Amino acid sequence: MKIFQCQACGQPLHFEHARCESCGRRAGYDPQAGTITALTEMEGAWAGFGAPERRYRFCANAAFDACNWLVPAESPETFCVACRHNRTVPDLSVPWNLTRWRQIEIAKRRLFYSLLRMRLPLGLRPDDPEGLAFDFLVDPAEAQVWGPAVLTGHHHGLITLNIAEADDVERERRRTQFGEPYRTLLGHFRHEVGHYYWNVLVRHDASLAVFRAIFGDERDDYGDALARHYAEGPPEGWQEHFVSAYATSHPWEDFAETWAHYLHIVDTLETASSFGLRVRPQALDLAATMDFDPHHAPDLGRLIEAWLPLTFAMNSLNRSMGQADLYPFRLTPTVIGKLSFVHERIHAGGDARGSTAATLKAVIAGLRLPVAAPHPG
Template sequence: MKIFQCQACEQPLHFEHARCESCERPVGYDPLRTDLVALEPEGEAWRAFAEPASRYRLCANAGFGACNWLVPAASGESYCLACRHNRVVPDLSVDWNLVRWREIEVAKRRLFYSMLRMNLPLADRRSDPAGLAFDFLVDPSEAHLLGPPVLTGHDNGLITLNLAEADDVERERRRTLFGEHYRTLLGHFRHEIGHYFWNVLVRHDPCLPRFRAVFGDERADYGLALQRHYAHGPGEGWQEHFVSSYATSHPWEDFAETWAHYMHIVDTLETASSFGLRVEPKLRTGLDLGARIDLDPYRHEFGRLIEAWLPLTFAMNSLNRSMGQSDLYPFRLTPSVIGKLSFVHDRIAARPDSNDSIADTLRALIAGLRQRVASPRYA
């Protein structure tokens, strides 16, 4: 994520801001410009402070305090590029649902920021029955109803997320229960979207034999693989070949975990680059752990990303430990794992790429290391 500034007063802004804290102007995110836009009212619409010819409307979910993305005023859409993929949202008349849903939408918009920067195909359910859609559901037990618990997962383009994952206490309980090093809303989204893009970029692509050579044969029985994983856990020495314990369960989960980590790397490197970070550890001798983080990770070759990432994570983890916190990035990138990350990078890089490709894709949507949906309804 890059740094944003108010175009009216130059105040630094976070991606989630809907109003400048200095000049108090409303701001909104324009995915076509990949920037937060300072706004001035103009009738029932808004115009850009720095570019008065640009007219916008707020996403309909802004009314719930759940979205700060913009819709072109000339568009017939009520929802922004991210929110129009919502299929089911919780009953927002329940205050606790609204609080948790807002947290979910923050993470989802960060997901969409990266996907749009990567120029990934994002069909919705109106244009493709298997297009990307989201159901954000509440466990029946919360309403004292009978029924199975909501399971976070992916099914043919539909990503379901249990609203309880937006509760920090409950999410930490589950992280501990399942013996995970890392569990966040954004991590959930990045993992589940990995399943979606396996279908889109791998399943019917000539790269499938290479996928099987790198990750294993996905035709192995998925249900039995998960049962075996939960009964016996990962095999000995799994850390040399998998980025997480869960990745060992099945090639699909290995790919999704690897995809999520690739998105972690790219987004964090962009942030570090935006801050001009340099890592120059004062070591007597040994490995060169220095790096100048000055790159656009969405456009650089994979090796350059890894060269920057390894020193950065060493520094981040060291800082966290100085604050009495556990490692911010508690994972090992072995040569085998880096090879898998390289596969993900290559699949994304294989998408059409030109100076105007992102803008062209967005306009269309608006209109209709190698080893070195429809509008939301309530439920």
């Protein structure tokens, strides 16, 4: 995530800001320009500060204080490029639903920030029966009505999210219940959208054979694989080959978990780069300078060389505050090989036949990259 500031007064702005806290001027995110712009009201619309030729409207969800994204004033669209993928939202007349939905929308917009920066395809449901769409649902038990529990998941482009995940206490309960070291709304979005992009970028692509060589055969029965995972847990020694225990359950889940971690890496590295961070501990041969755009890095090695020292520093800082590791995961050569496949699929465009062979070769060779940054004792 980049650093933003108010063009009118120079005050730093967070991605979620809809108004400058210093000068009080309205502000909104322009997804085409990739920046938050200060606004001036002009002739029934909003004009970019210092750029009156650029006219906007706010996304319709701004009426619920749930979106700060802008729509071009001449556009026929009511919703912004992120919110028009919503298919179902909860009953917003219920205050608690509204509170949770706002938190969900913050995480979703951060997801779309990355997808747009990477120029990934975003199919809409009216145009494509398997286009990307979201159902944000209340669990029937919570609403005191009869019905099956709402499970967060993906099905042919439709991502369903139980809005209880927006409640910190409930999410922590589930994180503990499932033995997960990390569970966030943004993490859910990044994982589930990985399933969507497997369908878009791998399912009918020449890279499918390479996927099977790296991740396994996705034709193995998915229901049986999940049942076995929940009954038996991950296999012994799984940490050498998978980024998480859940990734061991099925090749689809392995890809989705790897995809999510790739987005974690890219977005965090951009934030570090925006702040001009450097990692150069005196006592360790572990240095990195975040001075590049990770969304368009030519190869995965550049990302990993910066990521490993950065996560060692972040985890050390967290431990100094008495907190758990911010990034409690280990990237082995095999996992880095899987990340390389994801990197290649994102950047390959329409034809991956040449680069997929290189990807498989890199995986077999173990990429010859460092296994992981050491953890502070």
